[in-house]
Amino acid sequence: MSNAQAEEFKALGNAALQSGKLTEAIEHYTKAINADGTNHVYYSNRSAAYLKKGDANNALEEANSTIAIDPNFAKGYSRKGAALHALKRYNDAVTAFEEGLAKFPGDASLKKGLDDVKRDRDGPPPSSRLPGGLGNLFGDNLIQQIMLNPKTRPYLSDAEFMAKIRRLQTNPNSLTELIGDPRIMEVLGLSLGMSGAGQSTDDEGANYDDYDTKRETTAAKPTNGETHAAQKEKPAPMEEEKTEEEEEDLSELTPEERKKKQDQKEAAKVKERGNELYKNKQFDEAISAYDEAIHLDPTNMTFHNNKAAVYFTTKQYDKCISACREAVEVGKANRAPFEERAKALVRCAKAYQKQGDLGKAIECCQEAQLEFYDKATERMMKNWELEKKKADAAAYLDDEKAEEAKQRGNEAFRNKEWGEAVREYEEAVKRAPNNAPIRNNLAAALCKIMDFNGAKMHIEKAVEIDPKYVKAWARKGDIEVLTKENHKAVESYKRGLDIEPNNTACKDGLRKVTSLINYGNSAMTEEEKMERARHGMADPEIQAILQDPVIQQILRDFNENPQAANQAMMDPIIRGKIEKLIASGVVQTA
Structure with a gap:
């Protein structure tokens, strides 16, 4: 995908985020990241979507990715601080905001974020606390309590519910406004340590819309302390009380609701039986149990x-x-x-x-x-x-189809259809990547469309596959002449002649490149000579030769002590290195 497509996905994600379609926004930002994983903005936006959705852990991961890609993006630190704030990691959040402010002292978003997290860390002022010491009811462990309760766990997927919880955690006084939501009352019961917010644990399968009615019927029941005391003193009567309580709760439901609830409870029991069968490797029986559970609660x-x-x-x-x-x-x-x-x-x-x-x-x-x-x-x-x-x-991979593609490429090459020849040779390379002659042909076709870098890559692969393939060495020398790497061309032609001393292509190539080196300087302007020298200096091999102290001394000797320089040139290794410097244009002769 292109960067333009990534930007399109980002725009769609932004629109979805503004409309409150959080899952859709995350999906679009993910596509943008898949198209261009180097753009820090996409991770930042996905962090915002996750946080708005109530998924602070993933929001934090995305914020960290944002900062890793671009440490100088102020919003990355805001995202990280906000995610840590939502996770109640107050000190870490303070550190994140302060780290951002150290780089961007005037950033209003970072300042506000720091103030907010410090306020929540240090607790609300006394005037904002609920009477009776209830200010911590919606504290750090509330989300964990909601998640651990089978009935309340699905509420975490509801953005509206999570917004209310965050509001309560910030301002406990808002409970008076939100008390009409049965789910909030249920969560209040969890925070108080009651099972099901005043209901028996057997009511976990009931719909939360029925809560207010049940709260009225259970208001006159014994408190938790009274129940536990009775359980210690009279175990048998407690069982009777529990049975009466179940019957009383179920009697309030319509026949359809009562049957649905009973089926759900029975399905849960059947599922547990299936789990035991599975653990005992009684797989057919486990499947039957799960089917029965599905029938009871589809x-x-x-x-x-x-x-x-x-x-x-x-x-x-x-x-x-x-x-x-x-x-x-x-x-x-x-x-x-x-x-x-x-x-x-x-x-x-x-x-x-x-x-x-x-x-x-x-x-x-x-x-x-x-x-x-x-x-x-x-x-x-x-x-x-x-x-x-x-x-x-x-x-x-298919050698036969590779040969067919090669022949089609040859035909196109003969007809001077260079683009078609390149396509066919590339198809042949995919079918037979270790075929040196095909890569040699592809290099020739790429030279015709002036793609010398591509040609060089394939011809180098060809000589790597078959170091004794003389035609490839000749082609390599030709390409190096075209890219003004004369010193490399000399070596390539010589490698070919080492294998086949009378090879015409290598002999002619070596003669031409030697002529260019020996006589080309006289036809060049000073600017052209300098350009050629700069090109040669870019070659790591030439750089390594110039860094050799022995070569440095010999180059000085050419001016200061020619006799010593000529003596050193009798060494074939030294001579070869000096000739490369001359061929590259870095060292120029008169």
């Missing part, structure tokens, strides 16, 4: 995902893929957590990989990353992409 994607795990373990990969896909559909239809949907897609990807279909496996990983970004999944996907690239290249 809205829970976990049962489908567990089936997929059984199929994966027993190497029934087609069934595993089908179960994973069904799990994802059920999860989407019933607003299951994004990470659960991603988990099913990753299992699906692994099943495809086991079948040898890396293309489908990579597609599933990409889908999973859009649901819930995970570094481990990203690493796995990148490894598979490399494997697929290698596998695709290996599958493309």
Whole structure:
């Protein structure tokens, strides 16, 4: 993809973010990063989307990526500080903001962020605390409590709910305004240490919309302390009280709601039985148990995902893929957590990989990353992409088809259709990358369209594949003459003559380049000579020769002690190095 396409994806992400479509925004920013992973702005924007979505961990990772790419981007430090603030890592957040302010002292966003995090770290003023010491109800551990409770865990996927929680954490007094939301009351119960916010734990499967009614019926029940005391003194009566409480709660529901709730509870029990069967390697029985759970509660994607795990373990990969896909559909239809949907897609990807279909496996990983970004999944996907690239290249190898493409290239070359010749030779190289003559032909065609760097790359590969391929050495010398690397051309022609002393192409090439070196200087202007010398100096080999103390002394001797210089030139190694300097134009003769 091009940078223009990356910018298009960024613009789409910005529009989605402004509209509150956070998952869509993250998807677009991810595509922008895939198109151009060097642009720090895309990571910064994705960090903002993750934070707005309530995913502070991924927001922090993206902020760190932003700073790593461009340490001089002020907003990167704002993103990092905001993510750390959301994670309640106050001191780390202060450090991030201060690090940014050290580089950008006047940045208003960094100043405000620092003030906000210091205010929250040091606690709100006494006037903003709830009476009765309730100011810490919505403290650091609240999100963890919500996540650990099966009933409240799905609330974390609701952006509106998370906004209310953040508001409560910033200003506990806002509880009076938000108390009408049953979910907030339920979370208040969690924070107070009550199970289900005043309900029995058996009510976890009920819809939170029923909470207010149940709160009224449970208001007259014993407090937690009274219940625990009764349990110690009279275990049997406690069981009776629990049964009466269940019946009372269930009686308030409609028959349909009561049956649904009972089925959900029974499905959970059946699932646990399936898990035990799975652990005991009773795979067929486990599948039957999960099917029974699905029949009782078709809205829970976990049962489908567990089936997929059984199929994966027993190497029934087609069934595993089908179960994973069904799990994802059920999860989407019933607003299951994004990470659960991603988990099913990753299992699906692994099943495809086991079948040898890396293309489908990579597609599933990409889908999973859009649901819930995970570094481990990203690493796995990148490894598979490399494997697929290698596998695709290996599958493309075909000597017969390479020869056919080469012949088509030869025909195009004879007809002076240089572009077509290059395309056919490149196809032949893909089919047979270790064929030196094909690369030699491609180098010749590339010279015709003035792509000397490409030609040089392929001809060097040709002599690497077959060091005794004389025609390639001659072609290499010709290309080096065209790129004004006369000293290299001399060596290439000589290498060819070492293999085949009477090779006409190498002999003619050596004669021509020697003539250029010996007589070319007289036809050059001073500016052309300087340009040639600068070109030669760019060659690492020439640089290495000039750094040799022995060569430096000999060059001085040519002016100060010619007899010593001539004596040194009798050494064939020294002579060869000096000749290279002369051929490159770095040392000029009269």
